[in-house]
Amino acid sequence: EAGVVQSPRYKIIEKKQPVAFWCNPISGHNTLYWYRQNLGQGPELLIRYENEEAVDDSQLPKDRFSAERLKGVDSTLKIQPAELGDSAVYLCASSRTNRDREQYFGPGTRLTVT
Amino acid sequence: KQEVTQIPAALSVPEGENLVLNCSFTDSAIYNLQWFRQDPGKGLTSLLLIQSSQREQTSGRLNASLDKSSGRSTLYIAASQPGDSATYLCAVRRGGSNYKLTFGKGTLLTVNP
Numbered sequence: 001e002a003g004v005v006q007s008p009r010y011k012i013i014e015k016k017q018p019v020a021f022w023c024n025p026i027s028g029h030n031t032l033y034w035y036r037q038n039l040g041q042g043p044e045l046l047i048r049y050e051n052e053e054a055v056d057d058s059q060l061p062k063d064r065f066s067a068e069r070l071k072g073v074d075s076t077l078k079i080q081p082a083e084l085g086d087s088a089v090y091l092c093a094s095s096r097t098n099r100d101r102e103q104y105f106g107p108g109t110r111l112t113v114t
Numbered sequence: 115k116q117e118v119t120q121i122p123a124a125l126s127v128p129e130g131e132n133l134v135l136n137c138s139f140t141d142s143a144i145y146n147l148q149w150f151r152q153d154p155g156k157g158l159t160s161l162l163l164i165q166s167s168q169r170e171q172t173s174g175r176l177n178a179s180l181d182k183s184s185g186r187s188t189l190y191i192a193a194s195q196p197g198d199s200a201t202y203l204c205a206v207r208r209g210g211s212n213y214k215l216t217f218g219k220g221t222l223l224t225v226n227p
Contacts, residue, residue: 004157042118042203042217043158056214091157103215105150105157 002026004106006092012112018080021109025073025094032069033103034077035091043091049075082113116141120204120218127194128226135189135221137204142182145209149178149189152201152220161202162189166209194225 005024025032035043048056051072069075089108117140146165150158162171162178170179177190201220
């Protein structure tokens with residue numbers, strides 16, 4: 001079974017530029033999560049999807065961040081415009097349901113904003 | 115607001131030693147607690163999950179305990195190996211309708227050959 005796939009793995013951009021991250025969850029997993037992990041910190045949830053519905057986006061900075069999961073499968077997280085403080089690793093995870101015991105994490109996208 | 119603290123932040127041990135990683139949390143109303151491993155440049159791999167009604171879980175050389183009333187968990191690694199070198203993260207999941215996962219900052223473990 002393929003794991004959670006994320007691309008790109010690394011991204012370097014200048015501040016004020018837009019950037020997008022893509023995630024393909026494990027097949028059959030209805031719940032998808034985006035986390036941000038700052039250096040030396042644990043991951044923090046940005047948004048959770050149940051199928052195509054964003055059910056928890058309370059931690060998503062909505063002025064510059066947006067996300068979508070149009071067909072309830074893969075998802076895109078966008079930042080526009082990026083700021084220096086957005087440099088972090090962006091992790092995607094999925095589970096069969098939100099009540100499921102296990103969340104499976106992808107390798108993450110390391111974003112550097114210069 | 116749930117806060118998760120992990121001590122120590124970093125630990126270096128010689129190969130073969132037994133070691134304990136600590137995790138504490140402020141809100142004891144949790145659904146479960148999970149220990150993860152993160153290798154450099156990689157995502158998180160789940161090691162052990164303890165439901166709130168359980169006291170401990172074991173997998174191979176790993177043993178995790180949970181004392182929900184005191185807000186503490188420990189991860190015990192027996193006979194450590196260089197391949198155990200990684201960052202170990204503790205995360206608690208709250209109950210109710212949200213099931214949000216809150217992580218600690220992790221413990222960076224280095225096992226020296």
